[in-house]
Amino acid sequence: xxxxxxxxxxxxxxxxxxxxxxYPALIGGIAQVSPNKGKGFLVEQKGKxxxxxxxxxxxxxxxxxxxxxxxxxxxxxSCGSNKGPSNPDYLVLVQQRIDxxxxxxxxxxxxxxxxxxxTASGSGLDPHISPKAAAVQIKRIAxxxxxxxxxVTELVNQSIEKPFLGLxxxxxxxxxxxxxxxxxx
Amino acid sequence: xSYTELLGVLLFFFATFLLxxxxxxxxxxxxxxxxxxxxxxxxxxxxxxxKWSGIDATKQMNWKQHLSAMLTINMVWFLMxxxxxxxxxxxxxxxxxxxxxxxxxxxxxxxxxLVNCNLQHYSGESGVSYFSQIFALMFLQFVSAATxxxxxxxxxxxxxxxxxxxxxxxxxxxxKSATRILLPLCIIVSVILxxxxxxxxxxxxxxxxxxxxxxxxxxxxxxxxxxxIKHLGTNGGGFFGVNSAHPxxxxxxxxxxxxxxxxxxxxxxxxxxxGFYLKRRKLAWMIFGVMTLEFVLLVVPAIIxxxxxxxxxxxxxxxxxxxxxxxxxxxxxxAASGYxxxxxxxISTGSVNAMHDxxxxxxxxxxxxxxxxxxxYGGCGVGILNFYVFIILAVFISGLMVGRTxxxxxxxxxxxxxKISMIVALFHGFLILVSTALASSIFINNPEIGWLNNPGFHxxxxxxxxxxxxxxxxxxxxxxxxxxxxxxxxxxxxxxxxSRFIPIIGPIAIAGILANxxxxxxxxxxxxxxxxxxxxxxxxxxxxxxxxxxxxxLTLGPIAEYxxxx
Numbered sequence: 001x002x003x004x005x006x007x008x009x010x011x012x013x014x015x016x017x018x019x020x021x022x023y024p025a026l027i028g029g030i031a032q033v034s035p036n037k038g039k040g041f042l043v044e045q046k047g048k049x050x051x052x053x054x055x056x057x058x059x060x061x062x063x064x065x066x067x068x069x070x071x072x073x074x075x076x077x078s079c080g081s082n083k084g085p086s087n088p089d090y091l092v093l094v095q096q097r098i099d100x101x102x103x104x105x106x107x108x109x110x111x112x113x114x115x116x117x118x119t120a121s122g123s124g125l126d127p128h129i130s131p132k133a134a135a136v137q138i139k140r141i142a143x144x145x146x147x148x149x150x151x152v153t154e155l156v157n158q159s160i161e162k163p164f165l166g167l168x169x170x171x172x173x174x175x176x177x178x179x180x181x182x183x184x185x
Numbered sequence: 186x187s188y189t190e191l192l193g194v195l196l197f198f199f200a201t202f203l204l205x206x207x208x209x210x211x212x213x214x215x216x217x218x219x220x221x222x223x224x225x226x227x228x229x230x231x232x233x234x235x236k237w238s239g240i241d242a243t244k245q246m247n248w249k250q251h252l253s254a255m256l257t258i259n260m261v262w263f264l265m266x267x268x269x270x271x272x273x274x275x276x277x278x279x280x281x282x283x284x285x286x287x288x289x290x291x292x293x294x295x296x297x298x299l300v301n302c303n304l305q306h307y308s309g310e311s312g313v314s315y316f317s318q319i320f321a322l323m324f325l326q327f328v329s330a331a332t333x334x335x336x337x338x339x340x341x342x343x344x345x346x347x348x349x350x351x352x353x354x355x356x357x358x359x360x361k362s363a364t365r366i367l368l369p370l371c372i373i374v375s376v377i378l379x380x381x382x383x384x385x386x387x388x389x390x391x392x393x394x395x396x397x398x399x400x401x402x403x404x405x406x407x408x409x410x411x412x413x414i415k416h417l418g419t420n421g422g423g424f425f426g427v428n429s430a431h432p433x434x435x436x437x438x439x440x441x442x443x444x445x446x447x448x449x450x451x452x453x454x455x456x457x458x459x460g461f462y463l464k465r466r467k468l469a470w471m472i473f474g475v476m477t478l479e480f481v482l483l484v485v486p487a488i489i490x491x492x493x494x495x496x497x498x499x500x501x502x503x504x505x506x507x508x509x510x511x512x513x514x515x516x517x518x519x520a521a522s523g524y525x526x527x528x529x530x531x532i533s534t535g536s537v538n539a540m541h542d543x544x545x546x547x548x549x550x551x552x553x554x555x556x557x558x559x560x561x562y563g564g565c566g567v568g569i570l571n572f573y574v575f576i577i578l579a580v581f582i583s584g585l586m587v588g589r590t591x592x593x594x595x596x597x598x599x600x601x602x603x604k605i606s607m608i609v610a611l612f613h614g615f616l617i618l619v620s621t622a623l624a625s626s627i628f629i630n631n632p633e634i635g636w637l638n639n640p641g642f643h644x645x646x647x648x649x650x651x652x653x654x655x656x657x658x659x660x661x662x663x664x665x666x667x668x669x670x671x672x673x674x675x676x677x678x679x680x681x682x683x684s685r686f687i688p689i690i691g692p693i694a695i696a697g698i699l700a701n702x703x704x705x706x707x708x709x710x711x712x713x714x715x716x717x718x719x720x721x722x723x724x725x726x727x728x729x730x731x732x733x734x735x736x737x738x739l740t741l742g743p744i745a746e747y748x749x750x751x
Contacts, residue, residue: 004253004257004258005257005261006239007238008254008257008261009261010238011234011238011240011258011356011360012258012261014234014238015234015324015328015363016320018230019323019324019327019328019363019368020320020323023371024319024323024385024410026372027372027379027385027407027410028385028407028410031379031385034379034380035380038379038384038385038386039384039386039391039405040384040403040433041382048394048396050393050395051391051393051403052382053382053432053433054403054432055432056396056397056399056401057397058396060397063397073395073401074401074402075403075404076310076401076403076404077310077311077404078308078404078426078427078430078431079308079426080511080539080540080664081512082512082540082542082543082664083511083543083638083639084638084639084643084644084665085495085497085509085543085544085545085546085643085746086497086546086641086643086746086749086750087639087640087643090639091497091498094498094501095501098502110503111502111503113503113504114503114504115494115495115505115507115508116507118503119510119511119513120512121510121513121514121515122427122430122513122514122537122539122543123431123432123514125431125432126432128514130507132507163189163193163438164193164437164439166189167189167192167193168192168193168438168442169189169190169441169516169517169518170187170190170515
């Protein structure tokens with residue numbers, strides 16, 4: 001073991017330079033020519049800047065709501081609820097979410113509420129909801145903003161992100177982008 | 186589930202498979218010392234490394250010298266990481282002012298990254314500085330993956346048809362794995378991530394006002410470079426707390442494909458590399474076939490149970506056609522999350538794109554089984570070492586059954602090799618079951634301790650999962666477990682150390698002993714090891730020794746939970 005100690009220390013030092021200085025510096029350099037210089041995608045509207053990929057909490061009736069979050073969309077951290085599927089406290093919470101949704105969206109059938117609207121995401125920062133989750137909120141938005149339902153439906157349909165290459169993965173709607181478009185109407 | 190989600194899952198597998206064959210050929214060339222395309226770049230770089238460190242990379246080592254070199258340098262890395270993590274508050278690049286780690290947490294974290302596990306009892310945003318992320322954690326992600334691959338290279342060398350105790354040079358295998366295999370792939374993956382929205386900045390948290398007027402902070406950091414090696418090295422430790430569920434760490438479905446391929450490709454390629462290196466492609470196909478059969482048996486039930494959704498929520502009148510969405514992200518969906526949860530557990534990555542603690546009972550069961558078997562594809566290099574142990578056992582048992590002397594690759598398998606294999610194979614179960622039993626008894630006697638986030642059977646699964654993940658060097662978790670306590674930090678740290686080095690030392694010792702034995706050319710009396718029949722034999726040995734020993738524990742956790750929800 002002794003004969004290996006000095007070479008091991010030296011090899012570690014030079015590896016540190018190579019993998020922890022040169023490699024990240026190279027990627028950091030490439031970041032400077034990437035969109036938004038490696039600081040995440042930003043969107044700007046009315047002088048305010050938001051992160052496109054970081055979901056936000058919406059609670060007023062005139063915005064599309066995001067999914068429930070275990071960190072209330074504060075991206076200083078990230079966390080899922082880590083509740084097991086059979087946890088009784090958790091199931092009570094889900095029932096409360098359904099009830100709250102029904103109160104704010106009168107006339108919606110319970111069976112039309114999609115699962116993503118009443119379950120917390122893995123990151124707590126999920127920027128998306130499913131197209132169904134957007135559709136079920138159209139009535140409320142149209143009413144509180146005095147818009148026609150057809151107009152809001154059109155906006156939602158425009159905002160649906162298709163599967164990758166049209167072939168792989170689910171469809172989704174970015175809630176922040178959708179609400180920003182709503183503000184522009 | 187829409188058919189596009191199903192297509193996505195098929196793409197994950199076949200894209201990796203098709204890319205892994207040429208990569209395997211390239212890896213075989215590197216370990217055989219043949220010419221490759223990147224020689225003009227890396228030859229001078231590696232010469233500088235060796236010259237400066239005073240290492241003669243052409244010096245041949247026997248298996249004991251290999252292990253001695255490996256363990257020494259691992260000890261150096263451990264002490265270095267421990268120092269950095271316990272002093273990060275005053276070290277540079279700490280824009281968010283994160284505090285030093287406590288001694289027990291630093292002990293756990295250093296070991297966990299050293300052994301390629303990446304169990305994380307801290308959260309990336311608040312628990313480590315950028316300096317620690319890069320110089321302690323990312324560094325260990327590179328070198329621990331390269332260590333595993335170097336160990337596999339020693340095995341490749343020992344399996345050649347000749348008599349010798351000269352098995353190549355550890356430093357040579359180690360460095361070439363890092364520079365010629367991991368690094369180029371990392372550059373490709375991190376650039377893709379950068380252009381899809383993953384941050385790579387040294388600035389600290391940003392403050393922004395949300396549309397509704399809330400002031401929130403947004404954690405950032407040099408994530409792109411980190412996430413690439415996290416997957417390619419099958420490490421799995423996330424830059425952010427929730428790993429690849431975080432919208433910065435895995436921004437869209439395309440990055441999900443890239444990260445999925447990145448974590449699976451080297452384990453696949455190592456199997457093909459073995460075939461190319463030994464010029465025994467049929468053997469590689471036998472190994473790949475057995476592993477794929479096991480993988481399919483685990484991944485299909487997991488995807489089905491996630492896609493079917495939660496029956497308890499269905500009972501409330503909510504449509505479950507989207508699948509079980511608790512702990513999952515909309516941009517990936519239930520099918521891709523179910524697939525990822527099994528890939529990450531079979532190949533010991535342990536990164537997650539959905540929270541395993543919220544998985545349905547059947548997928549929780551298959552995640553646990555994947556880690557309990559621990560010989561399906563497997564981590565960078567060590568997967569093939571684990572499988573080798575089962576081959577030796579299968580050769581021995583089938584030799585007894587047909588009344589032939591057990592032989593593998595022209596070498597006689599005798600009592601000593603079988604004993605070592607048996608110890609390695611049973612040790613995994615011993616570590617998991619004994620430590621889970623200890624933790625359970627502590628919890629039962631001190632229910633106020635507050636470790637668990639869920640009551641009942643699922644709570645037991647949280648403890649079982651933590652030790653299974655540690656012993657498989659996996660690193661994923663049922664994260665509801667309150668694991669940043671001295672008990673969990675120290676006990677899992679010890680499990681991690683033992684479960685990393687014993688499964689490396691054992692197979693390398695067997696291979697070294699066998700390499701030194703007389704070579705017996707194949708004859709009509711030789712048991713063929715590259716056939717489907719022998720493949721089924723290995724499969725049976727794995728099912729009996731690995732899977733069945735855990736059945737009682739699984740019955741108390743996920744199986745009981747499944748039936749309680751019917």
